[in-house]
Amino acid sequence: xxxxxxxxxxxxxxxxxxxxxxxxxxxxxxxxxxxxxxxxxxxxxxxxxxxxxxxxxxxxxxxxxxxxxxxxxxxxxxxxxxxxxxxxxxxxxxxxxxxxxxxxxxxxxxxxxxxxxxxxxxxxxxxxxxxxxxxxxxxxxxxxxxxxxxxxxxxxxxxxxxxxxxxxxxxxxxxxxxxxxxxxxxxxxxxxxxxxxxxxxxxxxxxxxxxxxxxxxxxxxxxxxxxxxxxxxxxxxxxxxxxxxxxxxxxxxxxxxx
Numbered sequence: 001x002x003x004x005x006x007x008x009x010x011x012x013x014x015x016x017x018x019x020x021x022x023x024x025x026x027x028x029x030x031x032x033x034x035x036x037x038x039x040x041x042x043x044x045x046x047x048x049x050x051x052x053x054x055x056x057x058x059x060x061x062x063x064x065x066x067x068x069x070x071x072x073x074x075x076x077x078x079x080x081x082x083x084x085x086x087x088x089x090x091x092x093x094x095x096x097x098x099x100x101x102x103x104x105x106x107x108x109x110x111x112x113x114x115x116x117x118x119x120x121x122x123x124x125x126x127x128x129x130x131x132x133x134x135x136x137x138x139x140x141x142x143x144x145x146x147x148x149x150x151x152x153x154x155x156x157x158x159x160x161x162x163x164x165x166x167x168x169x170x171x172x173x174x175x176x177x178x179x180x181x182x183x184x185x186x187x188x189x190x191x192x193x194x195x196x197x198x199x200x201x202x203x204x205x206x207x208x209x210x211x212x213x214x215x216x217x218x219x220x221x222x223x224x225x226x227x228x229x230x231x232x233x234x235x236x237x238x239x240x241x242x243x244x245x246x247x248x249x250x251x252x253x254x255x256x257x258x
Contacts, residue, residue: 067214068105071112072143076164080150081107083166085203087173095224096217098203106206106215107146107199116143138194146202148187149180149195156185211250222248230254 070078082104091097098104110116118141130137138145157165157176165176177196179185185192206215208222210230216222222229229248237244 065102065217068102070105070108072116073104073108073111076154076166077147077150078104078108079166080153080164081199083168083173084150084153084177084199085206087170087177088200088203089207090170096220098207100217101207101215101221102217103203103206103215106209106213107202109214110202110205111143111146116146117141138190140190142198145190145195145198148190149192149199152185152187152192152195153180156180212252219248219250 073081082099085098085103085107089098089101089103091100114120123139123141125139127137127139140148153165153176156179157163157168157172160176161168161172165173168176180192180196183191183193187195206213208225208227209215211217211219219229226243226245227248228234228246230251230253231246231249232254237246
C-alpha cells in the first residue's frame with residue numbers, strides 16, 4: 001500500500017519565477033496562432049486593395065538600427081532597465097550614458113539567449129548555501145532574477161514615492177538603487193544586492209561590448225576610453241613610445257562583402 005503524500009504549501013516566489021520564465025514562450029505561441037489567423041484575413045484583403053505607389057526611402061528610415069528591438073523584456077521592464085542603467089552609467093562631459101549607448105537592448109538580448117538561461121552552467125539540485133567568494137549560486141536563472149528584480153524596483157518605488165521607478169527623479173532613482181545595493185529591500189529567496197550586482201555588471205558590459213550584441217552604439221563606449229576595439233594587428237604601433245589613438249573597429253568591420 002502506498003502512502004498518500006501530504007499537500008505541500010504553495011511557494012509564491014517560485015510561482016512568480018515560473019510566470020517570468022514562461023512569459024516569452026507564451027507570447028510567441030499566442031502571437032503565432034493569432035498572427036496566422038489575422039495574417040490570412042489580411043492576405044485576402046490585400047488581393048482586393050490597390051497596390052501602393054512606390055516612394056523613395058527616406059534617409060531616416062535607412063539609418064534605423066533594426067537590431068534595437070525587444071526580445072525578452074516587456075515595455076515596462078525595458079523602461080525600468082533603461083532608467084536604472086542610465087543612473088549606473090550616466091551621461092556626462094566625457095560622453096554618452098547607458099541610454100544613448102543602447103545598453104538596455106544589450107541586456108534584453110542577453111536575457112533572451114543562452115546567458116539568460118544559464119545554458120552553460122550546472123543548475124541541477126541538490127543546492128547548498130555557498131560562500132560569497134563562489135560567485136553566482138542562486139537556483140534561479142539570470143532572466144528570472146532580472147525580471148523579478150525589475151518588478152521589485154517598481155513595487156518598492158511605488159511604496160516609497162507612489163510612482164514607477166522610471167518615472168522618479170534621478171535623485172529618487174539613486175536612493176532606490178542604493179537601497180537594493182545595501183540589501184535594505186526584502187526580496188523573498190533573493191538578496192536584493194545580488195540583483196543590483198548583476199544589473200550593474202550587465203550595464204558595464206553593455207557599454208563596452210562589441211556593438212554586435214546591441215550595446216556600445218556607434219562604438220562610442222570604446223571611443224570614450226580610447227579603446228581601439230577589434231583591430232586585426234598592432235604590430236606597427238605597439239613598438240612606438242608615444243600613445244597612438246586609433247579609430248575603433250568592430251567585428252562587423254572584418255566582414256568580407258565581396
